[in-house]
Amino acid sequence: MVDHHTHLAPDDDPLDEAVLSVETITAHVAAAMDRGLDAVCVTEHVYRFRVAKPAWAHPYWQGQTEWDIDAYWEALAEAKEIGFPLRIGIECDWLPEHQDVLVDALAGRPWDVILGSIHWVDEGAVDYDLYSAFDVIDPDALWRGYVDRYTRAALSGQFDVMTHADLPKSFGPLPSAAVLDESYDAIADALAEAGCCAEISTAGLRKAAREIYPGPDLLSRLCARGVPVVLSSDAHEPENVGFAFDQALRAAAEAGYSEVMEFSGRDRRAVPLG
Template sequence: MKFDLHTHHFRCGHADGNIRNYVEAGIKAGLEVIGISDHTPYFGDPSDRAFPHIAMAKSEFANYVEEVLALKKEYEGVIDVLLGIESDYFPEHAETYRKILDAYPFDYVIGSVHSTGGVSIFNKGRWKGLGDKEKIAIKTEYYRLIAESARSGMFQILGHIDAMKGNYPDFSNIPAPGPLDECLKVIAESGVAIEINTSGKTKLSGGWYPSDDILERVLRYGVPVTFGSDAHKPSRVGDEHEAVAARLKEIGFTSWVYYKQKQKIEVPL
């Protein structure tokens, strides 16, 4: 079974195409299941759209849900369209996000940490002039936040758990195995899945999130895995699905999962 749970569209302000474009691209790519998972609005600010090029407007949120549900009905029997969302994890706003997200019939919610210390994980400049101790502290905080997001119970899937390497490939070499392993233990205990996200190829790091080294740890700790292209243009829907499946089997995985009505569905590899 072929599925892709991580796709975006024009509402977030940094992706191309409408939702129907992604559904049609999913059919063309041979998917049986496609999850639509655009970025939530930023609920930590009273304005309608605090970050126009990062997240959708609050006034578009209900329209987004309605459009996905309409397409789910329209494409029934052709492709299973799932209502997902990608939500940032902000500890200080977690309960606000939880209350709003719980009011809608999401099949799943992807929880992603996109910033630490108020700075984007993709900001190359954040690393300039830092010594080893400071780099380790940043990496430690990144994995502490991911672990906290898993404990929150808000998410079925955690997004791109080593994406901090995206525009700073040397992130992977920062020696902080303890925080990573502790994070993976928490994820396993929480029963949350992590995604293999193929959008790393669009960043300086290349490749996928997470690295093979992390996936080997993920298998050891018994964390379930899923697939997401993180497509920001329709042509990337399902990108490298077969290659990811093959690599997972080489590592030792025998299955992966997707979510429908927040229930985990296991699929053999």
């Protein structure tokens, strides 16, 4: 088992470049081993890196963007070279107006996996209270905007895995049943058409929704359309690496999956469940 989505930087001090140290990486890998994982993939947010700064003028983005992407790469590549069971990835936002900046920022490196994420719609953040879109638009409009971006990101072909598919459920009221239904279908259709993986993320269990991303209804639709899945914790601290993977595996089986995917060098291979 591989955890495909983890962060070295804690949420409360995300710009401390000291996390790119042997000590932090060792603690991260040790946590994965303790949980019985075979490997852990580090996927820091693209907006941590100065190279992404021109992508977006929003004060949140500008304020989060101070790391050197070369230092990130070198710290992980060094650890991998000496035998740490690590994969090197990145969690990349989809900003349709500025995506060329992000594509350039990622170019030229042999990533193990590139995750695609929607954290914002036009009106504000999906998962961040300070600039929350829920303060500005109603849940139906928010979900429609979110799904529009999510599906376009999946179909862009830039990402190996699309993350936390029903993320807005943890940060505001759900939309109407009709909008939720059309949202699930649109997400499942786009991922299937794109040949892109989804993640089963246990982060949702630690958020207000107290439910895995994606929930059982959406996960069943993904399975029915043949969308492959990977396992992830979205840990921002070592103790959550591999968090509740027993529940993730159960959710996968209940949705109808008999295998999960593992990425290395942006190639995926199937690993049977059970």
